[in-house]
Amino acid sequence: MTFLAQHAEDPSQALASVPTEAKDHLLNDATVQYYRDAVRDGVDRVAAKLAATDRPFTGMTADRLGPSVRGIDLESPLGDATAALDELEDIYLRDAVYFHHPRYLAHLNCPVVIPAVVGEAVLSAVNSSLDTWDQSAGGTLIEQRLIEWTAGRIGFGDSADGVFTSGGTQSNLQAMLLARDEARLIAREQHPHLDDTEIRTRLRILTSEVSHFSIEKAATLLGLTPEAVIAIPVDDGKRMRADALEKELTRCAEEGLIPMAVVATAGTTDFGSIDPLPEVAALCAREGVWMHVDAAYGCGLLISQRRSYLDGIENADSVTVDYHKSFFQPVSSSAVIVRDRATLRHVTYHADYLNPERMARKRIPNQVDKSLQTTRRFDALKLWMTLRIMGADQLGALFDDVVDRADDGWKLLDTDDRYEVVTRPQLSTLVFRYLPEGDATDPETADRVNLYAREALAASGEAVIASTVVDGRHYLKFTLLNPETTLGDIATVLDLIAEHAGSRLAREATPELTSAH
Numbered sequence: 001m002t003f004l005a006q007h008a009e010d011p012s013q014a015l016a017s018v019p020t021e022a023k024d025h026l027l028n029d030a031t032v033q034y035y036r037d038a039v040r041d042g043v044d045r046v047a048a049k050l051a052a053t054d055r056p057f058t059g060m061t062a063d064r065l066g067p068s069v070r071g072i073d074l075e076s077p078l079g080d081a082t083a084a085l086d087e088l089e090d091i092y093l094r095d096a097v098y099f100h101h102p103r104y105l106a107h108l109n110c111p112v113v114i115p116a117v118v119g120e121a122v123l124s125a126v127n128s129s130l131d132t133w134d135q136s137a138g139g140t141l142i143e144q145r146l147i148e149w150t151a152g153r154i155g156f157g158d159s160a161d162g163v164f165t166s167g168g169t170q171s172n173l174q175a176m177l178l179a180r181d182e183a184r185l186i187a188r189e190q191h192p193h194l195d196d197t198e199i200r201t202r203l204r205i206l207t208s209e210v211s212h213f214s215i216e217k218a219a220t221l222l223g224l225t226p227e228a229v230i231a232i233p234v235d236d237g238k239r240m241r242a243d244a245l246e247k248e249l250t251r252c253a254e255e256g257l258i259p260m261a262v263v264a265t266a267g268t269t270d271f272g273s274i275d276p277l278p279e280v281a282a283l284c285a286r287e288g289v290w291m292h293v294d295a296a297y298g299c300g301l302l303i304s305q306r307r308s309y310l311d312g313i314e315n316a317d318s319v320t321v322d323y324h325k326s327f328f329q330p331v332s333s334s335a336v337i338v339r340d341r342a343t344l345r346h347v348t349y350h351a352d353y354l355n356p357e358r359m360a361r362k363r364i365p366n367q368v369d370k371s372l373q374t375t376r377r378f379d380a381l382k383l384w385m386t387l388r389i390m391g392a393d394q395l396g397a398l399f400d401d402v403v404d405r406a407d408d409g410w411k412l413l414d415t416d417d418r419y420e421v422v423t424r425p426q427l428s429t430l431v432f433r434y435l436p437e438g439d440a441t442d443p444e445t446a447d448r449v450n451l452y453a454r455e456a457l458a459a460s461g462e463a464v465i466a467s468t469v470v471d472g473r474h475y476l477k478f479t480l481l482n483p484e485t486t487l488g489d490i491a492t493v494l495d496l497i498a499e500h501a502g503s504r505l506a507r508e509a510t511p512e513l514t515s516a517h
Helices: 032-052 062-070 081-091 114-126 138-154 168-190 196-202 214-221 242-254 277-287 298-303 341-347 357-361 380-389 392-414 443-460 487-509 511-516
Strands: 161-165 203-208 229-232 258-265 290-295 318-322 334-338 419-421 429-434 464-470 473-479
Touching: 032 081, 062 081, 114 380, 138 161, 138 298, 138 334, 138 380, 161 168, 161 341, 168 196, 168 203, 168 214, 168 258, 168 290, 168 318, 168 334, 168 341, 196 203, 203 214, 203 242, 214 229, 229 242, 242 258, 242 277, 258 277, 277 290, 290 298, 298 318, 298 392, 334 341, 380 392, 392 419, 392 429, 392 487, 429 443, 429 487, 443 464, 443 473, 443 487, 473 487
Parallel strands: 203 229, 203 258, 258 290, 290 318
Antiparallel strands: 161 334, 318 334, 419 429, 429 473, 464 473
């Protein structure tokens, strides 16, 4: 007798025996109790880990964990969810990096709000695909409503549109594709003697020297030349210099180059710096250049008390937003928003089996017409549930908390003789460097001990921090996205860094200790 037949009359006993046939594992009307119990077991285990976690990381290395994962025979299934979750405890849950811990200070990873996790559970089980109306129905309308809401927060008008994406890299790629194709159309009109190949070789993207690497990646994927991306110098606050941008735009005109886009960053990954958006917008308007704002990090300002930091963003042609950064959403949850929906035609392709042109004529809303992806998760539901339960003001308050904490952290670092800090943050990132014995220490030694301190801290699991390079030298980085992180947490981690750096210096000063380690 099959599993389903055993329990057809009494669904409450669905897990009395282990499912034995493939169909027993399909989520449907006959397996709802199995679904309830298995998911509940998974949720309970994660909840137990969250409750018991006393540090963000165990310090596990790939070399130590790798054999356990590689040693699992994927040709021999365990048969039930309980056994698989037991196994998962040892190869994942025990050693996962837990972003909810207040001493996780490394990358742009946020703790997530519970309403969004509820949305994640619903969307995964229903499994809507957001490419066409006949696969998603209400999901399509919810996504479109959230795009409209976000566009309104940006300051765009009724002609705006957009689509959810997998993340900032994809959003930036799509924005650059639209900018490229718009620039090509204009170039063909203004320079009819140039063929498409010559136009392509002349296209340029202007962006700050500390903007996200995805801009260079997008240029490569779009078939632009290696010199297509022009890095614009930044000021002491790591913001694009408008005067330098103007100079480069002038040079492009003089050399017959075609600026296809200026990319301003609202929240650089390393420094949280925001480029001067009004000045950039004015130059783009004057020169007729597409303005893109990469607000993957800084989009949280759209709902914060610091909304004025983004003044000028309403003049952009396209904007990248990552809700899974400063809106506290689970990955992935992002979007690209455009001021004029007509520009989305550059990614519109019709397939007879999926979204034939007759559907567009009938105004059937197929989101695939706007997207680089075809099959696409209903990630918008997470943000929808968050706004419907919490509201934008509460969500924005969380982001304001981390920005406040970063400023407090800067004040702490600025008065600590053990450290130098690069710049006062506009958002929630601190870039700094341990300075052993002040300026007397050579830069190579400082590089070495800073890198060592970061590695030692990760190995201990007491905190997780990031690093970057500034002017050729190694620096450490705190990225604060957890409202539960206190100034005390920051001070404790700074003390731990100094302790690890000091121990390394002591060993270097005593050769026999160095060789022993």
